[in-house]
Amino acid sequence: MSPAWLLRRLLLMAYTLLVVSILVFAITQILPADAAVTMLGQDATPAALAALRAKLGLADPVWLQFWHWFSAVLRGDFGISMRTGLPVGPTMLTALSRSLLLAVCSLSLMLVIAIPLGVLAALRQGRALDLAVGLISYLGISLPEFVTATLVLVVLADRLQWLPATGYVPPSEHLLDGIRHLVAPVLTVSLVLIAHVSRMMRSETIDVLASDYVLAADLKGLAPPTVLLRHVMRNALLPVISVVALDVGYLLGGIIVVEEIFAIPGIGRALLVAIQNRDLPAIQAGALIMAATYAVVNLLADIAYAVLDPRLRYG
Amino acid sequence: MTPLLDIAGLTLDYRTRSGTVRVLDNVSLSVAPGEVLGIVGESGAGKSSLAMAIMGRLAGNARLTGGTIRLGTDDLAAQTARAMRRIRGRRIGMVFQNPATSLNPTLTLGRQIVEVLVRHRGLTAGAAWREAASWLERVELRHAAELMRRYPHEASGGEKQRVAIASAFAPQPELVLFDEPTTALDVITGARVLDLFRRLRAETGVAGLYISHDLGLVARVADRVAVMQRGRIIESELPRRIFAMPAQDYTRRLVDAVPRPQNRLVQDEPASAELLCAEAISVSYGRRRLFRSRSAKGISGLGFSIREGEILGVVGESGSGKSTLARALAGLVARSGEIRLEGVPVTRMGRDYRRAVQIVFQHPDSSLNPRQRVCDLLARPLCLYGGSTGDIPDLLRQVNLPPEYASRWPHQLSGGEKQRVAIARAFAARPRLVICDEITASLDASVQAVTIALLLELRRRYGTAYLFITHDLNLVRQIAHRLLVMRHGTLVDQIAIGTLGTGREHEYTRQLMAASPTPVGEETRT
Numbered sequence: 062m063s064p065a066w067l068l069r070r071l072l073l074m075a076y077t078l079l080v081v082s083i084l085v086f087a088i089t090q091i092l093p094a095d096a097a098v099t100m101l102g103q104d105a106t107p108a109a110l111a112a113l114r115a116k117l118g119l120a121d122p123v124w125l126q127f128w129h130w131f132s133a134v135l136r137g138d139f140g141i142s143m144r145t146g147l148p149v150g151p152t153m154l155t156a157l158s159r160s161l162l163l164a165v166c167s168l169s170l171m172l173v174i175a176i177p178l179g180v181l182a183a184l185r186q187g188r189a190l191d192l193a194v195g196l197i198s199y200l201g202i203s204l205p206e207f208v209t210a211t212l213v214l215v216v217l218a219d220r221l222q223w224l225p226a227t228g229y230v231p232p233s234e235h236l237l238d239g240i241r242h243l244v245a246p247v248l249t250v251s252l253v254l255i256a257h258v259s260r261m262m263r264s265e266t267i268d269v270l271a272s273d274y275v276l277a278a279d280l281k282g283l284a285p286p287t288v289l290l291r292h293v294m295r296n297a298l299l300p301v302i303s304v305v306a307l308d309v310g311y312l313l314g315g316i317i318v319v320e321e322i323f324a325i326p327g328i329g330r331a332l333l334v335a336i337q338n339r340d341l342p343a344i345q346a347g348a349l350i351m352a353a354t355y356a357v358v359n360l361l362a363d364i365a366y367a368v369l370d371p372r373l374r375y376g
Numbered sequence: 377m378t379p380l381l382d383i384a385g386l387t388l389d390y391r392t393r394s395g396t397v398r399v400l401d402n403v404s405l406s407v408a409p410g411e412v413l414g415i416v417g418e419s420g421a422g423k424s425s426l427a428m429a430i431m432g433r434l435a436g437n438a439r440l441t442g443g444t445i446r447l448g449t450d451d452l453a454a455q456t457a458r459a460m461r462r463i464r465g466r467r468i469g470m471v472f473q474n475p476a477t478s479l480n481p482t483l484t485l486g487r488q489i490v491e492v493l494v495r496h497r498g499l500t501a502g503a504a505w506r507e508a509a510s511w512l513e514r515v516e517l518r519h520a521a522e523l524m525r526r527y528p529h530e531a532s533g534g535e536k537q538r539v540a541i542a543s544a545f546a547p548q549p550e551l552v553l554f555d556e557p558t559t560a561l562d563v564i565t566g567a568r569v570l571d572l573f574r575r576l577r578a579e580t581g582v583a584g585l586y587i588s589h590d591l592g593l594v595a596r597v598a599d600r601v602a603v604m605q606r607g608r609i610i611e612s613e614l615p616r617r618i619f620a621m622p623a624q625d626y627t628r629r630l631v632d633a634v635p636r637p638q639n640r641l642v643q644d645e646p647a648s649a650e651l652l653c654a655e656a657i658s659v660s661y662g663r664r665r666l667f668r669s670r671s672a673k674g675i676s677g678l679g680f681s682i683r684e685g686e687i688l689g690v691v692g693e694s695g696s697g698k699s700t701l702a703r704a705l706a707g708l709v710a711r712s713g714e715i716r717l718e719g720v721p722v723t724r725m726g727r728d729y730r731r732a733v734q735i736v737f738q739h740p741d742s743s744l745n746p747r748q749r750v751c752d753l754l755a756r757p758l759c760l761y762g763g764s765t766g767d768i769p770d771l772l773r774q775v776n777l778p779p780e781y782a783s784r785w786p787h788q789l790s791g792g793e794k795q796r797v798a799i800a801r802a803f804a805a806r807p808r809l810v811i812c813d814e815i816t817a818s819l820d821a822s823v824q825a826v827t828i829a830l831l832l833e834l835r836r837r838y839g840t841a842y843l844f845i846t847h848d849l850n851l852v853r854q855i856a857h858r859l860l861v862m863r864h865g866t867l868v869d870q871i872a873i874g875t876l877g878t879g880r881e882h883e884y885t886r887q888l889m890a891a892s893p894t895p896v897g898e899e900t901r902t
Contacts, residue, residue, distance in 0.1 A: 272477065273472060273474065273477035273478045274477060274478055274479055274480040274481070276433075276478075277470075277472055277478040277479070277540075278480065279433060279464075280431055280433060280464050280465065280470045281464065281465040281470075281491070281492050281495070281543065282461045282462060282463070282464035282465030282466055282492075282495060282496060283461075283465070283491060283492075283495055284461065284495065285461075287491065287495070291480075291483070291491070292480050292483075295480075295482050295483075296480070296481070296482055299482075369482065370481075370482060371481070371482060371484075371527035371529070371530075372481060372527070372529045
């Protein structure tokens with residue numbers, strides 16, 4: 062991985078985000094919402110509306126409006142929420158931090174469970190354990206997360222009374238309570254991911270197990286754990302990394318549903334509220350932040366891939 | 377002397393859905409300490425199963441139904457899996473056919489030797505690293521310290537195979553199994569790897585089991601040669617005797633199938649009319665990218681001509697640009713330079729040109745669409761070039777396949793049959809020139825002989841010219857009129873077959889000839 066490659070990759074990311082910001086801006090332009098009407102309400106006088114339009118620059122040509130907005134975004138200023146009158150940026154970033162906590166916990170839980178599960182299923186290919194893992198995986202993939210969420214709630218919160226049903230407590234304020242509130246949403250999100258990634262890990266492991274270099278490693282007389290960890294898993298993990306990166310895309314979408322069900326004030330929920338209220342600056346900020354998160358995660362995945370696979374240490 | 381490896385009455389079955397298949401039938405053999413036994417047989421003869429049985433790593437559906445495998449005083453068949461892992465690598469080393477796939481792509485070459493030393497000789501990581509580096513020097517690799525840190529994709533095929541050999545020899549085993557260790561390498565690299573093996577053998581006194589389909593090759597490295605056919609060892613002899621007086625018909629066929637340059641299969645001279653002329657043909661791969669200049673692989677400045685009905689051989693090591701040349705002539709890659717067909721410059725690869733110049737690829741498995749029946753495969757070019765589906769039976773007969781094969785799928789055919797379908801597909805267009813890109817490289821020696829005979833028969837009938845690309849110099853010397861020798865994407869020699877060995881050939885051509893030995897006991901003046 063050379064500095065030139067990293068620079069190329071960063072430029073590409075900046076370009077992607079520029080395109081996304083143009084799209085986000087264009088979509089909010091197309092929305093049948095007049096910012097002035099939204100802010101002042103239906104009963105506003107035409108004079109007041111005109112004054113506000115002039116103040117917001119709504120009469121300016123579109124490209125100039127875009128430039129005003131975009132240059133402010135580059136300075137970290139996403140504008141003032143039409144709903145709350147507070148700056149959008151800080152609100153959205155706080156929401157993002159809560160979502161990231163949920164996402165990171167879910168991803169970690171997923172990795173800890175899905176990868177050993179996939180490898181185990183591959184080693185016991187065609188036997189009871191493999192079939193059981195396969196069945197559960199298909200269930201996990203085919204159930205929408207609102208169903209999984211409901212199941213998790215019914216069992217853990219209602220029947221067993223182990224967990225609070227909904228709500229969010231920042232772990233920084235009250236660690237134990239914060240964790241108790243996170244368990245159900247993390248379980249819900251990771252179940253789908255576990256299903257997906259363990260299937261992938263299983264099929265990759267089966268492919269690698271059949272490779273010449275694993276046979277060669279075995280015929281060198283290496284101990285089975287060495288063969289498995291050093292020769293099989295290192296190679297089988299590679300394609301899984303790119304799948305996990307793609308799954309983060311799912312996570313960003315799926316998290317909206319999960320946050321809504323469990324009443325977590327994360328970015329998904331903030332975006333939902335913004336859309337319901339036609340809060341244009343908040344919609345723009347939310348969409349852009351989500352796209353940026355996705356782009357950064359994919360960059361990280363590319364870097365991880367390049368570190369693990371020497372063939373991809375781009376020149 | 378007591379044998380080091382002693383196999384008696386070994387019988388092995390595979391249980392499949394369609395019943396039990398016997399892959400080893402009462403196999404008995406022995407290898408004395410320091411001796412090298414060659415095992416020759418065509419694909420499916422049971423050679424690899426024998427190696428895996430010795431290594432104690434048989435497939436789940438394999439059943440040893442009889443016999444013993446002794447290494448020294450230990451019965452290998454009776455060992456536990458745990459004990460076997462102390463014998464594998466430690467007492468029996470193994471070198472595989474293809475170093476490109478038998479080395480782990482994500483580990484450095486050094487680590488792949490170090491891990492064996494740590495496991496079997498109990499060395500610490502640092503000591504193992506130094507020992508591994510000294511082994512790389514012993515297998516004649518320069519810059520050993522640097523190579524240790526490289527990954528397999530950063531090394532050449534020959535370097536990788538030497539690393540694999542080093543990792544097999546490093547624990548100082550008593551026996552090393554070689555499974556076609558030079559088949560995936562080009563001629564010169566392969567010959568040097570064989571030299572290395574001979575030297576290591578003399579230095580270490582290791583015994584060997586050398587498995588190959590190439591009788592000529594095995595006869596050069598082994599002290600004795602055992603011929604395997606359908607799971608049995610039918611003959612076991614000294615190499616010279618095998619060639620001089622094979623006892624079995626099957627052995628005789630193998631012996632006859634070994635290409636001998638002095639045994640010309642083509643007697644006639646081609647017409648003087650020029651069919652195709654290529655001038656300054658260049659192909660470059662890779663695209664221009666930000667921060668990086670275009671890479672300079674490919675071929676550059678090739679010029680040659682082919683006469684009507686001529687067989688023009690093309691030889692060179694892997695990566696020399698042979699296949700790129702084939703693709704450029706067939707119009708499969710963008711090229712610069714001029715091609716003239718019967719004196720007319722070809723500006724556009726139109727239908728007329730594509731009809732006149734057809735190509736047959738190395739691997740029929742990937743060049744025949746697995747979802748099309750033979751009749752569909754042949755109907756496409758037939759209909760495109762003015763024939764009809766009614767010509768299919770005739771076309772099949774011309775390549776010595778029964779017309780009933782029209783309804784078969786590619787997977788129902790053997791390797792040789794598939795290649796014949798690919799040849800029929802090329803001839804469906806009634807071409808003037810057929811480019812044969814290593815078309816016999818994946819076939820057994822006897823199948824290769826049959827396929828070559830077929831090509832010559834078709835040439836007699838249609839006067840077709842061939843551009844015959846191969847790495848087998850002995851084979852091409854049997855059939856070609858002239859030879860192009862390629863290296864690093866350029867043409868280093870262009871010579872008539874008759875003048876080979878007269879001293880007028882390029883230095884590199886001489887090296888290629890030296891690396892392509894003729895069968896034992898039949899050395900020619902060249």
